[in-house]
Amino acid sequence: MKEEVRHFESELAIIGSGIAGFAASIFALKRGIKTAQIGNTGAVAYTTGYLDLLGKIGGSTEIITDPWKGLEQLQKNQPDHPLSRIPIDDIRAGFDQFTDFLNQAGIGYSAPLDHNLTALTPVGTLKPTLCVPATMEPGIRALSDKTPCIIIDFKGLKGFSGRQVVANLKENWPGLTTKRIHFPEMEKGEVYPEVMARALEVPATREKLAKLLKNGAEDALIIGLPAVLGMHNPDLVRADLEKLTGLKIFEIPTMPPSVPGIRLREMFEQVFPHEGLTLIPQQKVETLSFDDKGATLYLKDNYGPITIHAKSVLLATGRFLSGGLEAHITGITETLLDLPVTQPKNRTDWYQDKYTDSRGHALHKAGIEVDELFRPLGQNGKPYNKRLFAAGIILAHQDWIRARSGAGIAIATAYKAVETIHNYISEHSSAKE
Ligand SMILES: Cc1cc2nc3c(=O)[nH]c(=O)nc-3n(C[C@H](O)[C@H](O)[C@H](O)COP(=O)(O)OP(=O)(O)OC[C@H]3O[C@@H](n4cnc5c(N)ncnc54)[C@H](O)[C@@H]3O)c2cc1C
Incomplete structure (x- = not known):
């Protein structure tokens, strides 16, 4: 045919x-x-x-x-x-x-300013950039204010190590610590950023993660997490986790494949056809x-x-x-x-x-x-x-x-x-x- x-x-x-x-x-x-x-x-x-x-x-x-x-x-x-x-x-x-x-x-994205921001890379080194996702902005402020912070990473997540981030930043950020926890309902084997991000779109997963974060936060005022806070509503996911934990939260990019990039792609794929684009x-x-x-x-x-x-x-x-x-x-x-x-x-x-x-x-x-x-x-x-x-x-x-x-x-x-x-x-x- x-x-x-x-x-x-x-x-x-x-x-x-x-x-x-x-x-x-x-x-x-x-x-x-x-x-x-x-x-x-x-x-x-x-x-x-x-x-x-x-x-x-x-x-x-x-x-x-x-x-x-x-x-x-x-x-x-x-x-x-x-x-x-x-x-x-x-x-x-x-x-x-x-x-x-x-x-x-x-x-959410920060507007372009007259100066570069100093942002964290997946390994805890610093890089200049102009605009960042709103989910990452509090980390930039925390780094500059040296706010007591804990980087939480997850058992089974490859390519993001809280220990490595802390090792690279400790000299400039004395109150920085780290802890490794399980991601809710993904306790065994390898875990993947994209799957975690989609799981966090579900309120019940956020509640479970918030409990684990609260217990793990110790004396920190702000928590840094790998970029897994939702695929379609990252700002809502972050705000909800902040409400549930009572702590400030920010994301740090991970090694590829990277949720913040996939978020952009999926958002454009949803929005453009409604705007009349083929x-x-x-x-x-x-x-x-x-x-x-x-x-x-x-x-x-x-x-x-x-x-x-x-x-x-x-x-x-x-x-x-x-x-x-x-x-x-x-x-x-x-x-x-x-x-x-x-x-x-x-x-x-x-x-x-x-x-x-x-x-x-x-x-x-x-x-x-x-x-x-x-x-x-x-x-x-x-x-x-x-x-x-x-x-x-x-x-x-x-x-x-x-x-x-x-x-x-x-x-x-x-x-x-x-x-x-x-x-x-x-x-x-x-x-x-
Ligand atoms: C690991 C990594 C980290 C990065 N981090 C940053 C960062 O921190 N900050 C930053 O500003 N930039 C970063 N970038 C760069 C950024 O992602 C883009 O590569 C860059 O902005 C260039 O975009 P582009 O659209 O020109 O090309 P690309 O992003 O490479 O896009 C080209 C597109 O063309 C498509 N294509 C190719 N051939 C065809 C064809 N025949 N038909 C249809 N489609 C086709 C490809 O599939 C792709 O979608 C990073 C890139 C990588 C790889």
Whole structure:
């Protein structure tokens, strides 16, 4: 039997469901652009939930306290960097709109301030970031006030150790202690953050956990827990546990897979269709082609083939982990259109000799080139197609890991790309198009 092809028409097709793809959908909705988003799962399920803008520049080990001033420095030192190609006011607007949307959609986030926050990593080291989930904010204050605190971890939970967090922070946080307890009804074997988070959506599980936390808290005024406080209502789960224990509570990110990232993905998947966006989650675009009338995307899901026809396309497919770029013996390629990838000349130049070299590795700056309108360049150095735009960490000339700028690059470039897409659609909305 021949499978029926489902077909969608849109003004914009966004390929990718990482932070860049989701941010682009938010900005497109805000501008009234008829949008379809397609994305396989990717790096968002690994992220801590922190939204970094800029924490370090180049090979410097110095931490940036004011990322906005840091951006001015970056623009002088690294004019090719994607963040150097966007006015700072636009980067602010992108962060404001992104965090406003998250707050309205039910996941509390701190607003971007004029300075970086000092946040805890899963192992108890510190990192600069701009915005944090509301569930993690009290930990940042407790660290700065040195509030007596206990880090509680769970028997059977791998990748998060209260002892390790305390060992790394004890010198700066004298009243910090730790204790290991069982998670309610998961007393045997390994326990998993995602399963614990979903279990805590149930009030009865929260009551049981609250009892265990209260007994374990000793002299602490605040409890730090791995990020497992619910999947869909983390702020409610945290508030309820605070009420039941009578103590302040905060979350610390865990090693991947990470609940705060999965929360974002599941929230977007619930909210976007209600906002009028066509969302095809957990799928990969197999082919993308262009003709005079627009772009055609082809993919398949469990119900059969799908085609999407769009006036414009945003490529936000990430790097190696998410499948936007691929590394081969002969070099690095872009996976969907075989766009040229800026990269070191030889494979032997990909890495420095030392993994921890503060200059970073050349491989991490590989990516595609775009023009001033964020249109990817083809082999001839000209835009590959007037309808194709790109955003996120697939872009060349940035090392988001070292610069602590993952979400910043994703949000800011999505903001700028959607602005230029909006202009393109407005200019070409005549009957001919
Ligand atoms: C372990 C880890 C920790 C991190 N911690 C932080 C942090 O603390 N702070 C921070 O700011 N950032 C952090 N990040 C970075 C952040 O999660 C994002 O990687 C970054 O913001 C870039 O987003 P992106 O959307 O450009 O790319 P990605 O997040 O990589 O998303 C690309 C998307 O494209 C999809 N895709 C690829 N090919 C196709 C195709 N053919 N069809 C459809 N979809 C496709 C992928 O499945 C994926 O959904 C972390 C990342 C990792 C891996």
